[in-house]
Amino acid sequence: MNTFNILFGFIGPWQIAVVVVLVLLMFGGKKIPELMRGLGSGIKEFKDATKEDEQIEDKK
DSSP states (O other), X not given: OOHHHHHHTTOOHHHHHHHHHHHHHHHOTTHHHHHHHHXXXXXXXXXXXXXXXXXXXXXX
């Protein structure tokens, strides 16, 4: 069995739609772009930190 099917086999289009509607109701349309910007900057910082760690290990 595929790992993807095991982890995401129970998530269908209706479940995704319900989650999207709930997020819109909880945060509102104006707040979502700000949340996504914060998520993007967090991912960028994480990638930068892992690159720095790899560079330090390569120098050893």
